[in-house]
């Protein structure tokens with residue numbers, strides 16, 4: 001026969017444990033949310049502006065022929081650089097912008113395009129998908 005008071009102590013102990021776990025879970029969720037919000041607010045303003053603009057695939061096609069076709073081919077079929085016909089299935093717009101304006105993978109050069117020109121270029125890349 002167990003002593004009723006010791007069972008009560010055990011039960012209270014268990015719920016304190018549960019409350020601790022819940023508090024830890026809630027705290028970590030809040031920390032993750034705050035970090036996520038901070039990261040979102042620090043997003044590159046160039047990328048934000050570009051993504052907020054509506055691009056023209058026609059103008060983008062011209063920009064592509066002048067700047068990109070030399071390496072990626074006139075119909076984006078791939079030459080020195082890879083085929084870009086289905087690039088927007090592989091990469092999201094943010095990744096494409098980073099590739100073009102930050103030049104993360106030489107020999108592809110860094111391009112300094114106005115956000116509108118970048119938006120046009122993205123519209124073009126979507127249109128050849």
Ligand code: HEC
Pocket residue numbers: 064067068069070071072080081082084087090091096099100105106107108109111121
């Ligand atoms: C001097 C040659 C050159 C020019 C000009 C060039 N690129 Fe590239 N590009 C490359 C090469 C080479 C790669 C592959 C880099 C790697 O990942 O090794 C590449 C990769 C890319 C990728 C990533 C493809 C993928 O599948 O990951 C994109 C997107 C891209 N280029 C877009 C452009 C656009 C848009 C332009 C014009 C504004 C441009 N490039 C101009 C050479 C070039």
